[in-house]
Amino acid sequence: MSSATPIPQPPGVPILGNVFDVDPSNTWWSLKTLAEKYGEIFQIKVLGHTIVFVASAALAEEICDEKRFQKYVGGPVVEIRALVHDSLFTAYDHEESWGIHHRLIAPQLTPEAVNSHFSELLACTDELITKWKTLGAATKIQPLEDLNRLNLEATTLTLFGKKLNGVNGSAEDIRKADAVLKAMEDSTSEAIKRPTRPIKLLNTLVYGSKFKKAISTYRAWAVDIVDYRKKNPTDRKDLLYTLMNQTDPETGAKLTDAQVIDEIDTMPIGSSTAPCAVTCAILFLLQNPQVITKAREEIDTVAGTSPLTAEHIPRLQYVAGIVRETLRLSFAAPGFNIEPIPKKDDKSPVLLAGGKYQIAHNQTMIIVLAGVNRDPAVFDDPLAFRPERMTGEAFERLPAGAKKWFGNGKRECIGKHWAWQFLVVVTARLIRELDFEAVNPSYQFKQDGWFNVRPVGFEVKVKARGA
Ligand code: HEM
Numbered sequence: 001m002s003s004a005t006p007i008p009q010p011p012g013v014p015i016l017g018n019v020f021d022v023d024p025s026n027t028w029w030s031l032k033t034l035a036e037k038y039g040e041i042f043q044i045k046v047l048g049h050t051i052v053f054v055a056s057a058a059l060a061e062e063i064c065d066e067k068r069f070q071k072y073v074g075g076p077v078v079e080i081r082a083l084v085h086d087s088l089f090t091a092y093d094h095e096e097s098w099g100i101h102h103r104l105i106a107p108q109l110t111p112e113a114v115n116s117h118f119s120e121l122l123a124c125t126d127e128l129i130t131k132w133k134t135l136g137a138a139t140k141i142q143p144l145e146d147l148n149r150l151n152l153e154a155t156t157l158t159l160f161g162k163k164l165n166g167v168n169g170s171a172e173d174i175r176k177a178d179a180v181l182k183a184m185e186d187s188t189s190e191a192i193k194r195p196t197r198p199i200k201l202l203n204t205l206v207y208g209s210k211f212k213k214a215i216s217t218y219r220a221w222a223v224d225i226v227d228y229r230k231k232n233p234t235d236r237k238d239l240l241y242t243l244m245n246q247t248d249p250e251t252g253a254k255l256t257d258a259q260v261i262d263e264i265d266t267m268p269i270g271s272s273t274a275p276c277a278v279t280c281a282i283l284f285l286l287q288n289p290q291v292i293t294k295a296r297e298e299i300d301t302v303a304g305t306s307p308l309t310a311e312h313i314p315r316l317q318y319v320a321g322i323v324r325e326t327l328r329l330s331f332a333a334p335g336f337n338i339e340p341i342p343k344k345d346d347k348s349p350v351l352l353a354g355g356k357y358q359i360a361h362n363q364t365m366i367i368v369l370a371g372v373n374r375d376p377a378v379f380d381d382p383l384a385f386r387p388e389r390m391t392g393e394a395f396e397r398l399p400a401g402a403k404k405w406f407g408n409g410k411r412e413c414i415g416k417h418w419a420w421q422f423l424v425v426v427t428a429r430l431i432r433e434l435d436f437e438a439v440n441p442s443y444q445f446k447q448d449g450w451f452n453v454r455p456v457g458f459e460v461k462v463k464a465r466g467a
Pocket of ligand 1: 071088089090102266267268269270271272273274277327332333335336337404405406407408410411412413414415416418419
């Protein structure tokens, strides 16, 4: 008989199990609440199916060991395959396409490749800053809306060489960019909800046509990008060039036209996490004005009165601390899925924490970053926003399991250098050039049911610094 500690589980109800412990329209918020109650590990059972959730840094580090565990592609990730098929994010671990796409795309997202687009990111950010400086100090805005537009603009320009003018362009250009963002959001949010609907037929009968329409609008946008490149030949050797022309160095494979569209559509889905994080940074900064003062001192020391350059970025260590502390407390990408690597003919249970816990050989697990990132065993006063703990040696000393906001191992975020540059540049410029005021100073972080965590209904007033 096993001496393992039973994995905690909410009591649930007969037959249906824990169906009422997770709100299908806001799954990640329910998991955050359960992590706060149960701690390092817990499980739920729904109609006989068990899912284990890991919410401590130590256990997260253990199940990020790629000799024992791998990414699990299931639930919403499988549903997103209706949109982007076997693209990087949604490919099963065993699919050959993952390696081909990864080898092609990774060189376009190295720190050097990202730096080569620095001036384009700066120009897109100028558009946002100009827009926000001229709004009028009494105007209330939801910063996430414009930051989403900025992210789409910067992703499309730097990776695919096309300007949308969707941040501060004509009303028609902004409307077109918003339609792309809406199609992306409609398709991905429907993908999140489909696995949790108890009556599967509803997915087809009630929600099927809206899902298909969103997918077709979002794919049409990617087709436009390819057409635009064909009609406007250029020497740019950007990600679009790679997707359309290059061959995998290992297999000689080239992407099909449909796979090119899959990967174009995948990138804004991945990068949509970044504006959610910047919006959270604005919220945390308003709650901690002393951090703004310190960051301004650093930016003045590093850049003086000059515009930011790529060389300034690694020297903005305190701003880097703000970004990391924001990633920790926002858990903007709220988690990722893991399973034990299948072993032929071995169905023995898998032990965790040196045998303290025991799980099935094929157990699906989800890392809940709301628990991991705020683990009291790692962070003193885990809810406090303290950029200092995310800089220099203090940051280096943190266990690897507490730094998983970009995922893990070979399936770690391929866009993390792009994201880093976006997060540091945009956060530094907002701090340096603008003053924000919260519309509701006692606003409490609320999340809707999307796959990224974003502060819903958070409003600010914004003006040029010191105006
Ligand atoms: C704050 C910004 C970001 C965060 C926190 C973030 C987080 C993550 C996480 C946690 C994963 C792992 C998902 C899993 O294991 O299922 C991931 C994967 C991925 N991300 Fe990001 N991401 C960010 C920005 C970006 C950007 C800017 C891009 C593209 C330019 C991107 C593209 C991707 C792709 C394609 C994958 C799948 C990689 C693979 O499985 O090979 N992400 N990201």
